[in-house]
Amino acid sequence: MPAIDIKAYKKKIILDLIQSEAIVVGIDSQKEGIDTPDDLIYKNVFPYLHIDFVQTIADTYILIGVDQVGINAPNTTFANLRITVWVAAHVDRQRFVIGDVPSTRVDYLAEQVAEILDGNLNYGFGVLQLVASSEVVFNDKYQYRELVFHTVDLTARSDRKVWR
Numbered sequence: 001m002p003a004i005d006i007k008a009y010k011k012k013i014i015l016d017l018i019q020s021e022a023i024v025v026g027i028d029s030q031k032e033g034i035d036t037p038d039d040l041i042y043k044n045v046f047p048y049l050h051i052d053f054v055q056t057i058a059d060t061y062i063l064i065g066v067d068q069v070g071i072n073a074p075n076t077t078f079a080n081l082r083i084t085v086w087v088a089a090h091v092d093r094q095r096f097v098i099g100d101v102p103s104t105r106v107d108y109l110a111e112q113v114a115e116i117l118d119g120n121l122n123y124g125f126g127v128l129q130l131v132a133s134s135e136v137v138f139n140d141k142y143q144y145r146e147l148v149f150h151t152v153d154l155t156a157r158s159d160r161k162v163w164r
Contacts, residue, residue, distance in 0.1 A: 004079045009066045009123060010047040013083065016116055017062060018045060023116075026096070026109040030059045049086055058090035058141075060105055062113070069150070081123060081151045085113050088144035106135075110145040117149055126151045 017023050018037040029044045049065040065084040087109040096105040110133060117123075118130040132148040 004068050004081070006066045006068070007047075009081065009083075010064055012122065013064050013066070013085075013117070014041060014045055014047060016122075017113065020112060020116060022112045023062070023109065026105060026112060027060045027062070028093075028105075030057050030093075049084060051088065058092040060087075060089040060093055060109070061144075062087055062109065079151075080126075081128075081149075083117065083123065083128065083149040085110075085117070085147040085149075086144045087113060087147070088138065088142055090141055091143065094143070106143060106145045110147055113147055117147075123151065128152075 018040055024037050024040070027040060027044050029040060031043050033039060034043060044060060045062045045064075047064050049063045051061055051063060063086040067082040067084070068079045069082045070080040087106050089105045089109075094104045094106065096103050096108050098108060114130050114133070117128050120128045128149045129152045130147060131150050132146070134146045135143065136146055137143045
């Protein structure tokens with residue numbers, strides 16, 4: 001199976017996410033020294049699926065994992081990907097109101113992530129498809145939503161508007 005450049009995929013996903021004003025507003029970092037969206041990287045947005053949830057600052061995080069789960073037959077040059085995104089927030093940061101609509105910060109950010117990634121053609125061979133969105137209580141202080149995307153061959157999704 002041909003190896004893919006996982007670092008490049010994670011970097012592209014992170015840059016796509018932090019370029020979204022809605023994502024930056026939703027994260028609303030509580031950390032010192034966050035002056036630009038780039039400052040969120042490795043403070044609130046991480047290219048791996050782990051964070052020490054025992055922290056003194058109640059904050060919000062987006063964590064990204066990329067897995068190669070096979071190759072695209074018949075063209076074995078291209079890999080099939082699974083992209084996992086965790087959107088996590090401290091319970092004290094969950095309440096979120098945008099306009100007149102109350103929500104949770106985790107659900108709002110998950111919607112924004114899905115808007116950017118679902119149907120996107122820029123990751124792997126084919127289109128990214130959201131295949132799961134699960135709410136998880138990590139502990140008494142943090143909960144997260146796990147979004148799982150798979151690349152799908154273009155011909156399998158020809159009915160879907162994917163051109164962004």
